[in-house]
Amino acid sequence: MADAGAPFRIEGDTGEWEVVVGLEVHAQITATASKLFSGAATAFGAEPNTQVSLVDAAMPGMLPVPNKECIRQAVRTGMALDAKINRWSRFDRKNYFYADLPQGYQISQLYHPLVGEGEVEVLVDDKDDSSAKTIGIERIHVEQDAGKLMHDQHPTMSYVDLNRSGVALMEIVSRPDMRSPAEAGAYLRKLRAVLRYVGSCDGNMEEGSMRADVNVSVRKPGDEFGTRTETKNVNSVRFVMQVIEHEARRQVELIEAGGTIVQETRLFDPDKGVTRSLRSKEDAHDYRYFPDPDLLPLELDDAFLEECRGSLPELPDAKRKRYEAQGITPYNAGVLTAEVETARWFDALLDAGAEAKQAANWVVAELFGALNRRGESIENNPVTPAAAAELLRLVADGTISGTIAKQVFEIMLESGEGAAAIVEERGLKQTSDTGAIDAEIDRILAANADKVEQYKAGKQALFGFFVGQTMKAMQGKANPQVVNERLRAKLG
Amino acid sequence: MSVSKDQVRHIAKLARIAMSDEEIERLVPELNGIIGWVEQLGEVNTDGVEPLTAVIDQKLRLREDAVTDGNCRDEVLANAPEAQHGFFAVPKVIE
Structure with missing residues (x-):
């Protein structure tokens, strides 16, 4: 085990490499009973498509109306991370076409997020206060989750459950401030703790209420940032650390073999512990963002912000x-x-x-x-x-x-x-009755005359033996301090 | 500003709309007509004018957090081309 102070390095054929990590954490706002823009329920594990309103199913003419409590929880989370709260923010449409997204766009916040810059202090080694490191938060925005696809239920069809469609997420974007798997793990654990203290997200990674997109690049120490890859939807702290370790090594090997890193989206295979490239689509990131015309800008007043701050634990x-x-x-x-x-x-x-x-x-x-x-x-x-x-x-x-x-x-x-x-x-009360204790001590010293000799000859460790025997004889009820004093007196 | 055949093809692909070459041929001048018409707005001098987000001065209304909707699976699935076991069923999509 390397000591906490030594920087994490990947040993390549051409020397040492440094890994640079940024995390985008999607945290479901589990504090609310209903969705971000509709009154449908959000409880985990319901029958498919039973928690779907016509808004979530994107029927024509439906109007999204934001849930005040979702906004409140995101603001409180931002405050807990010492972040700047933007009193004026706006929702944008992120356009892409996929079977789990009935609207054809996700309502998100690109240009004017609800929460701006903040920071988290983490202990990379929780036994060592000197391993503290500050990780910057770039922004937190509020957005809709998509539905869920199931591919293994039918030979030629995929099944779509929209229960999760429209559930409120906070996307917490870190700065590329982490330099090792351990730092990323410490950051995630700390973030999870803060969310759970605030109460905005239950941090339950198994149920998917917290998941991370892991951005990894490598460079020679001191160089400019390298090209990064993004591994999507990693759902445990351990997996995030594995992704970083694996992806950093893969990139170093590729570069040293004369290849170049392409900026791409990858998926993690937890069974094999490797990442693989998603089918590379030349227009995958052509999201054509624009302000959502269904929603006016979100403006927050002093009273709202004061209540948010005042309610933080x-x-x-x-x-x-x-x-x-x-x-x-x-x-x-x-x-x-x-x-x-x-x-x-x-x-x-x-x-x-x-x-x-x-x-x-x-x-x-x-x-x-x-x-x-x-x-x-x-x-x-x-x-x-x-x-x-x-x-x-x-x-x-x-x-x-x-x-x-x-x-x-x-x-x-x-x-x-x-x-x-x-x-x-x-009758378990401790006794300091010196008469009773003395009687037991005398009996024990008499029964162990050989050990008394050895003790007197310098074998100090036997003192503990006499204490133990006396305590045992007193059924643990003797005051240990009195036993010690009496023994010392008698052993001279 | 104007759009090319390739751009129209690209936009159609992003929206998963299948278009023949003839349709694209026809759409390019139509779209360029629309864009040119909208671009007339650019002739207005808007220096120092705040962007207007709505014509009536009103604020975004928020709703209280309460379950008031959903639980209408039959209605939600009514128009689906195919539904099985309470799910929408779509041609298999795997990345």
């Missing part, structure tokens, strides 16, 4: 800084803020009175371990933040030891009982 970067300021390690703060559900649960735990640092360690080590084992997610976890805070309080005030806390937590997971009740009922 605390975002991952701010939350992470706040956690670190409360004494939580940078690693734990990163883990706790990566998914919005985790952060929400953890905030509720803090609100219930848990001490930040102790709570963070417990969530990352104990709770995550238990959830993994039980195959549960944090939202459907049987232990509430308030119940967890009660358990942590019993540890913090010395009522129970850390070892006993693990047992109590297991019982909580199984029975749903409260921590204090479990401790009371089963």
Whole structure:
């Protein structure tokens, strides 16, 4: 593994090559119940063509009317990415002919997008704060999704389902600022987290609510940008990283063999891990954009923008800084803020009175371990933040030891009982009774006279053995600090 | 500005409209007539005039987010040349 500071390079026959990556991310606005320009539903998985209005089917004479909530969510997303919001924007028609596009054009925004330049800070290595890098956002525009084609249902026909036709998408276009698969992966993960915090997109890549077009070119370090290819519709972070790796190597080999890169659209084959050229069409990109005459320019007023800004939640970067300021390690703060559900649960735990640092360690080590084992997610976890805070309080005030806390937590997971009740009922309170502890220590030292000799002869590591034996004899209920003190006194 | 036979052929192809050479021959002067007629607008001096997006001064209206439409599959598919199992069925298109 190369260290985080070393730039990513492709080794070619003629020396080292640098890869340049830009991403166009299509994020479905999943926050809305209805489509961008019609009142048809958007829920995933409905029967084919049941969520299609006459607008979405592009029947003659239908008029598109924009959904206010779609605009609001795109503006909030732009604000969360520190981007310039354009109070005046406009919709354009992107004309192309395809079976999944009944209008014969997609309503999009080319000339005057809703959101302008912004930026995202990513950690290329989430354990290392010094691996931070800023990735520029060029623009975000709002557009319609197309329908879905199915080619494998019939020998000579393709089936068309227009349920997705007209669903609102945000196209988030990055600057060509990424220089490695890892940077692109970090950018995508961060973008997904921000969208999920904002609530505009659920970030569900399996269901297609987030997908990326991956622009890749290569150059000798310091040279001008090379010609790029665009690999369309890549639907996981891992696949995006594979596309970059594969496409960069393919381009280097082609150039070094004397070939030239053509600007083209490619498709990724996840089974083979390779990209292949789409049938090259000389007029593929002749979209003949023009302003959509069905739609007036979109103008936003102060009240609308203020509401958008005011309704933004605390975002991952701010939350992470706040956690670190409360004494939580940078690693734990990163883990706790990566998914919005985790952060929400953890905030509720803090609100219930848990001490930040102790709570963070417990969530990352104990709770995550238990959830993994039980195959549960944090939202459907049987232990509430308030119940967890009660358990942590019993540890913090010395009522129970850390070892006993693990047992109590297991019982909580199984029975749903409260921590204090479990401790009371089963007599699990920690004891600092030196009489009882001394008695056990004396018994153990007597039974292990040989080890006592070895310890006294310098084998310090045996101290842990004596502590362990005493704790075991006390059924984990002895106060570990008292056990340590007494043992030291007796072993001299 | 005027269009050539090749441009007309290109535009027809983009719109997936099949045209014979005779039809294209006939369309070139027709389209050029239309373009020439519209181009008369270029004679008006519009220096310093803001582009007009609508003749009546009004703003784009937005609607509230609510499901008020759809769920009309039979109507949507009624005019399809072919429909099967609730889908539009079209000649196989694979890139």
